[in-house]
Amino acid sequence: MLQVAIIGAGFSGLACAGQLRRHGHRAVLFDKGRGPGGRASSRREGDESLDLGAQYFSVRDAAFAAEVDRWEAAGVATPWPTSCHRVDASGDWQEEGDDQRRYCGTPRMSAITRHLAAPHELFAATRVTRLIDRLDGWWLEDPQGDSYGPFDSVVVTAPAAQAEPLLRPHDEALAKACREIRMLPCWSAWVRFDTALTLEGIDADWSVVRFDQGPLRLAVRQNRKPGREHQSETLSLLARDEWSQRHLEDDAEDVASRLTAALQKALATRLPTGSSLPQITASGAHRWRYATADLTLAAPDHRLGEDGLALAGDGLRGGRIEDAWLSGVNVAEALHRTATEA
Ligand SMILES: Cc1cc2nc3c(=O)[nH]c(=O)nc-3n(C[C@H](O)[C@H](O)[C@H](O)COP(=O)(O)OP(=O)(O)OC[C@H]3O[C@@H](n4cnc5c(N)ncnc54)[C@H](O)[C@@H]3O)c2cc1C
Numbered sequence: 079m080l081q082v083a084i085i086g087a088g089f090s091g092l093a094c095a096g097q098l099r100r101h102g103h104r105a106v107l108f109d110k111g112r113g114p115g116g117r118a119s120s121r122r123e124g125d126e127s128l129d130l131g132a133q134y135f136s137v138r139d140a141a142f143a144a145e146v147d148r149w150e151a152a153g154v155a156t157p158w159p160t161s162c163h164r165v166d167a168s169g170d171w172q173e174e175g176d177d178q179r180r181y182c183g184t185p186r187m188s189a190i191t192r193h194l195a196a197p198h199e200l201f202a203a204t205r206v207t208r209l210i211d212r213l214d215g216w217w218l219e220d221p222q223g224d225s226y227g228p229f230d231s232v233v234v235t236a237p238a239a240q241a242e243p244l245l246r247p248h249d250e251a252l253a254k255a256c257r258e259i260r261m262l263p264c265w266s267a268w269v270r271f272d273t274a275l276t277l278e279g280i281d282a283d284w285s286v287v288r289f290d291q292g293p294l295r296l297a298v299r300q301n302r303k304p305g306r307e308h309q310s311e312t313l314s315l316l317a318r319d320e321w322s323q324r325h326l327e328d329d330a331e332d333v334a335s336r337l338t339a340a341l342q343k344a345l346a347t348r349l350p351t352g353s354s355l356p357q358i359t360a361s362g363a364h365r366w367r368y369a370t371a372d373l374t375l376a377a378p379d380h381r382l383g384e385d386g387l388a389l390a391g392d393g394l395r396g397g398r399i400e401d402a403w404l405s406g407v408n409v410a411e412a413l414h415r416t417a418t419e420a
Contacts, residue, residue, distance in 0.1 A: 079103055080417050083218055083226070085206050085244065086235035088116025089399050090391045092194040093406030094233055099197065101414045107198055108218060108226070110205035113188070114195040117237075117366060118399060120186035126309045127186040128268050130364045133286075133298045133314060134158055134182040135399035141407070142400045146181055154189040156304040158182040159285035167290045169347060171280070174288070185305030201226065209244055209387075216386060231386035231413055235406065237261050237368035238393045249383040259393040263326050264369035265317040267337040268300070271356035274311050275299075277348035293321040293340040311356065315341055319372075326365070333363040371397040380409035388413060 080103040084091045087109035095105035111119065117131040137143050149155035158181060162174040183189040208219040215228030234241040234252075242256035277284060285302040289295055296316040301309040315337040317325070325333060342355050349355070371393035379395035382388050390409035395401035 080231055080413060081215070081229045082106070082231045082233060082413065083108060083216065083229040084233045084235060085109075085218070085241075086116060086391070087111070087114035087191070087195055087200055087202070088235060088391075089118060089191065089194075089402035090406035090409075091116075091233070091235040092191055092198075093403040094235065094390060094410045095198045095406075096194060097407045097410035098413065101410070103414065103417075105198060106226070106229070107195070107200040108204045108206050109200065109202055111202065113192065113202050114200060115188040115191040117369065118183070118187045118191060120183070120188040121364075122186070126312065127306065128300050128312060129183070129187040129298075129303075129314060130266055130268075131366060131369070132187060132399055133296070133316070134180050137179040137181065137400060139400060139404060142403055143179065145403065146179075149190055149193065150181070152193055154184055154193045155181045156184045158304055159298075159302070161281055161284050161302075162286045162288070163280065163284060164288045165290060165344060171348070182303050185303075206244065209248060211248060211385065229386075230417075231388060233388045233390055233409055233413070235389075235391045235402075237391065238371075239368055241389060241391070245383070245387065245389065248385070249387050252381055252383040252387060252389050255381050255389060255394075260372045261368035261393060262319045262370050262372050263322045264319065264366045265322045265325060265333050265337070265363055266366060267315040267317070267334040267363035268361060269313050269315065269334065269338045269341070269358055270360040271311040271313075272359050273356045275313070275345075275356060276350065277345060278350055280348060287344075289344050292344055293317055294337060294344060295319075297341060297344075310359070313341070319370075322365075322369075326367070330363040330365065331361075333365075334361040337363070378408070379405040380412060382409075382412055382416065 087107045098105040210217040217227030238256040238259035246253040295318045298314040300312040380390040390405045392402035
């Protein structure tokens with residue numbers, strides 16, 4: 079039985095832990111966040127919740143589709159969105175529709191990662207600052223100098239820029255693989271209104287609007303997500319990559335008001351005549367410094383390094399939840415194969 083430490087309890091780390099466990103190995107997860115989820119985490123305020131990162135995800139791969147069926151059966155994922163629109167560069171609105179399967183977490187994105195984390199040992203709020211290669215195996219150290227180990231293997235699933243300094247002292251090839259992945263930032267703002275945001279000529283249950291130009295790329299209506307219909311009108315406003323890069327160091331409050339102003343402008347032709355957005359009751363913004371990988375890399379979607387070190391995560395595959403999950407499963411399979419062949 080392998081003893082494996084996994085740094086990162088996002089979709090890739092959790093998929094890796096699940097697959098190792100299925101093969102009878104022990105996986106222990108470490109995450110600097112307060113809980114599992116990573117870039118698919120949610121924020122809760124009393125009865126209301128809000129997805130801060132990924133808003134929903136698409137399903138293309140057959141193995142991932144089978145896994146999502148299990149999440150749906152467990153009640154933590156539901157097909158969504160049901161009503162999508164797109165505003166093109168000339169301001170024209172079109173209803174979007176295709177056969178792509180898309181889902182969101184129920185009642186929030188983090189419900190899926192909490193469900194996946196449940197069977198595993200997880201050290202949350204534990205930032206790993208150093209890997210130590212001792213005679214008895216790998217040890218992980220946190221900022222207080224506490225260490226955890228020994229492990230036969232360490233799988234690093236943190237975004238590449240955060241994985242690189244952990245790997246550099248031990249495995250230059252893995253560190254180089256990290257440096258080749260460019261992660262783009264994303265400002266994700268939210269705004270809560272006192273009444274429903276109705277748009278003229280658009281069905282009342284509109285859920286998602288994509289914008290082809292301007293600072294905003296996506297507006298997502300949180301209270302249209304399954305299990306959140308009771309919530310007040312709350313929109314997530316995701317900024318375009320270039321805009322996020324340009325405003326990376328701006329103040330979060332300032333970003334929230336700029337993106338809300340961009341929303342007002344983008345919706346102007348659809349707001350009832352003479353009216354503006356409803357009264358704002360709350361707003362904020364979260365900066366994702368490493369939100370998405372900017373390219374789809376060729377296989378493999380994971381790397382095995384020297385002496386039991388390994389690298390996985392969405393950045394090695396394509397930047398989506400499905401990529402993260404597949405990368406996690408595949409790195410676990412590779413570790414298992416190596417162990418059984420030894
Ligand atoms: C704004 C936004 C919108 C998105 N939209 C979509 C979408 O529409 N569809 C889609 O499929 N995907 C989307 N994504 C991407 C999706 O969220 C990611 O592909 C996926 O969540 C990545 O999972 P992961 O496990 O590879 O990485 P992460 O979720 O980033 O997990 C890595 C974990 O490592 C932890 N960590 C980092 N360093 C350390 C350390 N030193 N010690 C301990 N822990 C550490 C982090 O806290 C994090 O939890 C979006 C992402 C963002 C930010």
